[in-house]
Amino acid sequence: MTADVEVLGVSHRFGEVAALRDVTLSIGAGRFAVLLGPSGCGKTTLLSVIGGFLFPSAGRVRIAGRDVTGLPAARRPTTTVFQDYALFPHMRLGANVAFGLRMRRVPRAEREARAEAMLRLVGLEGMAAKMPHELSGGQRQRVALARALAVEPEVLLLDEPLGALDLKLRRQMQDELKAIQRRVGTTFVHVTHDQEEAMAIADEIVVMNAGRVMDQGPPERVYLRPRSRFSAAFMGEANFVPVRLRREGDGIAILGPFGTHPLPAERLADPAATGGRAELAFRPEHVNLGDAPPGTLDLGEGTVRDIAFSGSHRRARIALDALDGGEIVAYLPQAMEVSATARLRLHLDPARAILLPAEDGESRCGG
Amino acid sequence: MAAVRAARRQRLRGFAFVLPALLWTAAFFLLPFAFMVAMSLWRRVGGRILESWTLENYADFFGRPHFLEGLANSLEITLTVTVISVLFAYPLAWIIAEKVPERWQRAALMLAVLPFWTSYVVRSYAWLLVLAHDGVVNRALLAVGLVEAPLVLASTRTATVIGFVHFFVMLLTLTIYANLRQLSPNYARAAADLGAGPVRIFLHVILPLTLPGVMVGAFLTFVLAIGDYVTPQILGGNNELVLPQIIMLQIGRRADLPSASAMAIVLMAVVTLVYFACARWLRLERA
Amino acid sequence: MRRLADGLALGYVVAVYAFIYLPVAVLVLFSFQESRLPIPPFDGPSLRWYAAVFADRRLTDALANSLLVALLSSALAALLGFLAAYGLARYRLPASGLQRALLTAPLSVSYLIIGLGLLIMFSRLGVPRSLLTVGIGHTVINLPLCFAITYSQMGAHQENVERAARDLGAREWQVMLLVTAPMLLPAILAGFLLSVTFSWDEFIIAFLLSRFDVTLPVEIWSLLRSGLNPRNNAVGSVVFLFSFALVLVMELLLFRRGRRR
Numbered sequence: 001m002t003a004d005v006e007v008l009g010v011s012h013r014f015g016e017v018a019a020l021r022d023v024t025l026s027i028g029a030g031r032f033a034v035l036l037g038p039s040g041c042g043k044t045t046l047l048s049v050i051g052g053f054l055f056p057s058a059g060r061v062r063i064a065g066r067d068v069t070g071l072p073a074a075r076r077p078t079t080t081v082f083q084d085y086a087l088f089p090h091m092r093l094g095a096n097v098a099f100g101l102r103m104r105r106v107p108r109a110e111r112e113a114r115a116e117a118m119l120r121l122v123g124l125e126g127m128a129a130k131m132p133h134e135l136s137g138g139q140r141q142r143v144a145l146a147r148a149l150a151v152e153p154e155v156l157l158l159d160e161p162l163g164a165l166d167l168k169l170r171r172q173m174q175d176e177l178k179a180i181q182r183r184v185g186t187t188f189v190h191v192t193h194d195q196e197e198a199m200a201i202a203d204e205i206v207v208m209n210a211g212r213v214m215d216q217g218p219p220e221r222v223y224l225r226p227r228s229r230f231s232a233a234f235m236g237e238a239n240f241v242p243v244r245l246r247r248e249g250d251g252i253a254i255l256g257p258f259g260t261h262p263l264p265a266e267r268l269a270d271p272a273a274t275g276g277r278a279e280l281a282f283r284p285e286h287v288n289l290g291d292a293p294p295g296t297l298d299l300g301e302g303t304v305r306d307i308a309f310s311g312s313h314r315r316a317r318i319a320l321d322a323l324d325g326g327e328i329v330a331y332l333p334q335a336m337e338v339s340a341t342a343r344l345r346l347h348l349d350p351a352r353a354i355l356l357p358a359e360d361g362e363s364r365c366g367g
Numbered sequence: 368m369a370a371v372r373a374a375r376r377q378r379l380r381g382f383a384f385v386l387p388a389l390l391w392t393a394a395f396f397l398l399p400f401a402f403m404v405a406m407s408l409w410r411r412v413g414g415r416i417l418e419s420w421t422l423e424n425y426a427d428f429f430g431r432p433h434f435l436e437g438l439a440n441s442l443e444i445t446l447t448v449t450v451i452s453v454l455f456a457y458p459l460a461w462i463i464a465e466k467v468p469e470r471w472q473r474a475a476l477m478l479a480v481l482p483f484w485t486s487y488v489v490r491s492y493a494w495l496l497v498l499a500h501d502g503v504v505n506r507a508l509l510a511v512g513l514v515e516a517p518l519v520l521a522s523t524r525t526a527t528v529i530g531f532v533h534f535f536v537m538l539l540t541l542t543i544y545a546n547l548r549q550l551s552p553n554y555a556r557a558a559a560d561l562g563a564g565p566v567r568i569f570l571h572v573i574l575p576l577t578l579p580g581v582m583v584g585a586f587l588t589f590v591l592a593i594g595d596y597v598t599p600q601i602l603g604g605n606n607e608l609v610l611p612q613i614i615m616l617q618i619g620r621r622a623d624l625p626s627a628s629a630m631a632i633v634l635m636a637v638v639t640l641v642y643f644a645c646a647r648w649l650r651l652e653r654a
Numbered sequence: 655m656r657r658l659a660d661g662l663a664l665g666y667v668v669a670v671y672a673f674i675y676l677p678v679a680v681l682v683l684f685s686f687q688e689s690r691l692p693i694p695p696f697d698g699p700s701l702r703w704y705a706a707v708f709a710d711r712r713l714t715d716a717l718a719n720s721l722l723v724a725l726l727s728s729a730l731a732a733l734l735g736f737l738a739a740y741g742l743a744r745y746r747l748p749a750s751g752l753q754r755a756l757l758t759a760p761l762s763v764s765y766l767i768i769g770l771g772l773l774i775m776f777s778r779l780g781v782p783r784s785l786l787t788v789g790i791g792h793t794v795i796n797l798p799l800c801f802a803i804t805y806s807q808m809g810a811h812q813e814n815v816e817r818a819a820r821d822l823g824a825r826e827w828q829v830m831l832l833v834t835a836p837m838l839l840p841a842i843l844a845g846f847l848l849s850v851t852f853s854w855d856e857f858i859i860a861f862l863l864s865r866f867d868v869t870l871p872v873e874i875w876s877l878l879r880s881g882l883n884p885r886n887n888a889v890g891s892v893v894f895l896f897s898f899a900l901v902l903v904m905e906l907l908l909f910r911r912g913r914r915r
Contacts, residue, residue, distance in 0.1 A: 377745060377746075378747060380745065381747050382747055384737045384742075388734040388738035388797060389753060395791075396763075399771030402778060455670060459667065462663045463667075466660065477905065479670075481898065482678045482894075484851055484898065484900070484901045485678065485894045485898075486854070486870075486893045486897065487857065488855075488857050489889075489894060493680060496692055496882060496887070499882060502680075502694075506694045533673065533677065536674065537674060594766050595766075614766065615766075618862070624777075638762075
């Protein structure tokens, strides 16, 4: 059972606070979508609107093409895995998982068999007679998942389901969640503020901030070609340098601290904005060392301000001469030992550069 | 709008759950109170109740030394009891919370408050046994030669105070213990870390942090003690009457409900005044 | 130094415990007195006063009355309190602060005043005093308790559990019957049992509102007029035993379970 989800122009206010502002997005059937953003960005509100726990001030929600905006949670083809799991504390695991089937008047024998199958799916085989308080956090999380999946929803909503688990268990549960989603084929909509988690499990990431969708797409696209400064900064680290744009033949040229440099037009996040101010963004791992070969973007020389060993790489803050001492972050190879005052020469593959429309307010470097 | 109608239907349904309790409280708490207020403004004249409005019952109360003395007795006894009870209960609660090993704390607390659950009529009677002319206290005092003749303990204000203190030490131990346990041990650790000794930790950290809870318990003690009839009647006897005893006399012997009502309202007013006087220490309502 | 402080603490605890248990010990000890006065020296043990208590029809009737009133009034208080707590915790109602204040108001008024008000109202309305009126009074004082205890347990987590039930297709009555009530059963039971002990012990309201059939504390009260008497000790000990058993049940049933979670 699976279905697509469409959210059309949804806005929601809590008193004076606008939690969602004109949100439109669509999630394909059978996809694993992740709503990603900082706390208070509206992602949980959006999940509640899809699940039928909140009725939006404006806009429509469609599931499998059917308008469900006014339907309560019970009459939607969705179920929710709550952040605190919300297991029924007085029922055994079997009864917890079978609850939805009981509400649908499935005969006892059938629902017990089905509950056992669901517990097996989440790796809790033979534990149907246990009580929720006998379980660990990770196990409760699995029960909540089994309970929500037992009624075969078309869309499963997960509200920060891994938030209460410690890091190691969280990474392990991510893999399991993804495997289970592949197995059942249900559309999953999962809320988190952890971008690593989002990239690990999502087919599709929806980046949200301040009640708006800032970006939506597959993890790779959202990471490598973010469409807004916010999503570039939220999905991992990025450096931002203000530049000006000029149309030049088929492509464009950037004018800025690093001189004038031609770039292919597809590097623009917003193809319409080919004139005026923009921001050049690049990831720390895309900064290369040494003299700039022809065709690359020369960042010039800089002084290492600070360097820290991060396991897979060394994270360096480097003050660039071209930025009058403004700092960027670069990931240097693990094997390279650099002292804290070393001078380095840096360049950038233009294929890795991102051009974002300039946002109002100060443009800062780094971060 | 469908949404507005749905919201109203939701509200009505929610209200339906609350309504029985509200009606019950209105019918058997608010309405009787209204009856009592009305009654306090009537007069009992010649064995009948005269239903014409007057403040004479109140004038009577404040005009007669006998009644005012009752109020004064009530206040004195209640304040004494409150202070002594807090002074006894705090160390006990503190020792249970701090010195008793974790696994025995609950048992120690249970043990400390078990007689709390005995009927209060029975409890007062038991104190009467203890304090009687030939009771165990006098026998013990005589035996060790502390006194030459038995002390008069029963039917005195002291007996009333002892009976009350017994009850409220238990109540306050419960509330103060709960308060102490709520404190994170890190407060004391932080203070010790910054160089405070045990005495200063207690005076500057633990005591101020538990004071609001102590105040709530003390206020509860005050309210319960000042309204109680049984303990002063059994243990204090008929010597220095407190207000509830005088009220019961009006109801029973004199069948003067108007005057009893007026006194009951004065009693309520006193409690309310005390409440407002210490309201800033009593954080009864949580924000 | 430290040992001295611990010794002082121990001495203090022993002294206070002795103070707390002195009356109970004397009460129970002299209930086994052989002679007619419950004062030293102790000349028992004898069960004659217990026999006298259980042979006294008025006392056993009063005991039955007390149980009846306590159980029924507490059940009603628990039911009304649970419903009100559910309504106020789960729905956004107008003036909900005022409603909560009204429901808990009887907690801050002394029993004497509540009893007097009811006495006046019932006598003006011509309602005869009986166990029924006593039960009404006890429900008035216990309803706030049951309401407050249940209400305090209806947190956001419990609300999420109810949402989960709704999400899985439960109707409102199913949510309440299958999820909310069982989930809050410890709180509801705690309110109920606490109410039973309060009603069982309550004197002044029962005294003012009863007439021919009386509850146990009222019957004991009239016995006390006879002064010190081992039979009173025996009654008191029985009452104490009952309250003790009730508290023990509460502890084992509710708090033990609560701790395991």
